[in-house]
Amino acid sequence: MKKTVHLIVNPVAGGNARSSIRKAQDIFAGAGYEVVLHLTTRTGDAEQFARDISAASGPRMPLVVAAGGDGTINEVANGLVGSRLPMAILPFGTTSVLAREIGVPLDDIDAAVDYAITEQPRPVSLGRVAFENSVTRFFVLMAGIGFDGEVVHRVNPTLKRLIGKGAYVLSTVRSVFSYKPNSLTITYSRMDGSVAKAQGTSIIVSNAARYGGDYMITPQARLTVPSLELMIDQSHGPADFLRLLSAIGSGRTVPGARYETVTAIRIDGVARMQLDGDASGTTPVVIDVVPDALQLVMKE
Structure with a gap:
């Protein structure tokens, strides 16, 4: 019986992923896989595809491949949380942060598919966000609250499709000079069980070392450990935001x-x-870590 791979694809990720996906289909087929293609047309499709695949898999263990940007990967991960199905990725997004984090080759579809076929699934932790409306979402990489969240919410989707990272640059510039942050109260539990409280305006909660490409805000964060890295900042205006961006950009x-x-x-x-x-809603929220929540194909 042939092995099965489900390709969940955002066909407009990174501009246009269709030609790369056709090549990926051929490579998987040449390696002996039965390829099932799922094309997304709107937000939520990738997550629903993943849920449906998981529900129908039975004793079979098909490989599920999220092909797109980090947003598509996030949706597929949310659909596979708690299942035993392995998830691999093909990076076609604007920044492809997870691919950089786990060493999936960029701009080389042959090498990326080979990585998906040859590396093994490994259990990774996910961050879990509980909103006040009882909705729960998981994140693979990070949650950004305050200035970071504002920048993402202000990104123009049309510009993002046209100029990619440039849309984030424009949104960042606008946010530096116009965003008025609110004070936030952060209560957190450390690894030793102790509880502390702090005030801040901008917060990053990281499950991985990389952020926004190859930048690192919390370089000690690891996908495979049952903890999250928290950064709380007190930026209030343009000078503070520029200081924040300068530190992140220079790795300080x-x-x-x-x-x-x-x-x-x-x-x-x-x-x-x-x-x-x-973009994903607003605070108040509760965030925690869920160990071994996802089987991610990655190097050891």
Whole structure:
């Protein structure tokens, strides 16, 4: 019996992924896989495809491949949480942060498919966000609240399709000079079980070392450990935001920021949030880590 691979594809990721997907289909087929293609047309499709595949898999263990940007990958991960199905990725997004994190080749579809076929699934932790409306979402990479969330919410989708990263640059510039942050109260649990409280305006919660490409805000974060890395910043205006961006861009610790390794966080107050680079509601929220939540194909 042939092995099965389900390709869940955002066909407009990174501009246009269709030609790369046709090549990926041929490579998987040449390696002996039965290829089932699922094309997304709107937000939520990738997650539903993943849920349906998981529900129908039975004793078979098909490979599920998320082909697109980090937003598509996030949706597929949300659909596979708690299942035993392995998830691999083919990076076609604007920044492809997860691909950089786990070493999936960029701009080389042959090498990326080979990685998906030859590497093994490994259990990774995910961040879990509980919103006040009882909705729960998971993130693979990071949650950004405050300035970071505002930048993502202000990105023009049409510009993103046309100029990619440039849309984020324009949104960042606008946000630096116009965003008025709210004060947030952050209550968090450390690894030793102790609980602490802090005030801040911008928060990053990381499950992985990389952020927005190859930038690293929390370089000690690891997908395979049951903890999250927390950064709390007190930026209030343009000078502060420029200082924050300068530190991140140069790989330095953000001056005056608080860094903690945590297992759970409660954020009170109102600010916009992004999860894995996509706009995702507002605080208040509770965030915690879920160990071994996903089987991700990656190097050891």
